[in-house]
Amino acid sequence: MQITRQTEYAVRTLMELAKAEQGKLIPTKTISLNQSIPEVFLKKTIQILANAGLIVTQRGTQGGVRLAIPASEITIADVFTAVEGRLAINVCLNEIYPCPNKPECRVSGVLQRAQDALVAELSRESIADLVGQLEGTFIRGN
C-alpha cells in the first residue's frame, strides 16, 4: 500500500523543472544531483513522463528536459497515473479485472470510496502549488 520510489522521483523531477526558467532545458544529470535521484533510474522515469506528455526531451548538446504543459495544469494525481498506471488501490477496482460479483460487492464499495477520497486530495494540488509558483507565467515552447 505504498507508492513506488519512482512516483516520488517523478514528482520531484517535475518540481525541479517547474522551478527552472520557462522553457529552459535542464539536463537529466542536474535533476539527478539536485534531487538525489539515481541518474540511470531517473532516465527511465523521464521516458515515462515524456510518453505521458508531461515533459519534452531534447537530445544532443545543450539538450535536456522541460515541462510540456504549465506546472499549474499538472496535478499530483496526474503524475501518479503517469508512473503507476491507472490508480487502483485493489485489483478489483481495475475495470479490466473480471470480478463476477462487482456491482453488489460491499468490499469493493468501501475500497472505491476510499480510493476516490485519495484521488480527490491528489487532484487538489498541482506541481505549481508544490513549488509555490505563480500561475499564468508559463510560455508554451514549440
Next chain:
Amino acid sequence: MQITRQTEYAVRTLMELAKAEQGKLIPTKTISLNQSIPEVFLKKTIQILANAGLIVTQRGTQGGVRLAIPASEITIADVFTAVEGRLAINVCLNEIYPCPNKPECRVSGVLQRAQDALVAELSRESIADLVGQLEGTFIRGN
C-alpha cells in the same frame, strides 16, 4: 499503490466470521472454501489477525476461529493496519523514516493529506457494516 491480496483475504475472513452464529468456531477450511482463499495462505492470515487481537483461535476437534471483538468495533482501517502494518502511502510518512527536511517538505504534505482522507474513509465502516449486521447482538465469549 495497491493493497495486498492478504489484506482483502483478511477482510473477507472477518466478514465470514461476522456472518456466523455468535461465538461459534469456524474451521479455517470452511472460510477457505467459502471465500476461495488458498487454505495454507489463509492460516498465516489468521495468525496475523489472532496476534492483532481481532480473532480467537481454538485447536483440536471442533476447533476453529471466531471474532474476538464485536464486528461493529472492527473498522476496515483496523484490518489494513493489522495485516500491512502502520499505514503509510510513502516511506517518508513513516515516523521512523529519517527524512531530514520533514516539516517543510511540501511533497510529504500533500501525501499526508491524501493518506488522511484515505484512512478516514477506511475508518468510517466496520466489518458489521459490510455484512449488514445489526449492532449490539455480540456476546463476548470467555
Next chain:
DNA sequence: TTAATTTGGATTAAATTCATCTTATTTATC
C-alpha cells in the same frame, strides 16, 4: 488411550515488482 481434527509454526519456492546498472545507439551542436 488412541485416533481424528484442527491450529501453530518453520521452511521453501515460485512469481512478481523494485531499484539499479550496463551497454550501446541516436541525435544535435560545436
Next chain:
DNA sequence: GATAAATAAGATGAATTTAATCCAAATTAA
C-alpha cells in the same frame, strides 16, 4: 569529426507477495 546528451534494450539483484509443504502441538471424541 568530436563531443555532449538523450534513447533504448536488457541484465541484475534485492525485496515482496503469494503459495505450498511438512511436522508439531493441542483438543476432542470414541
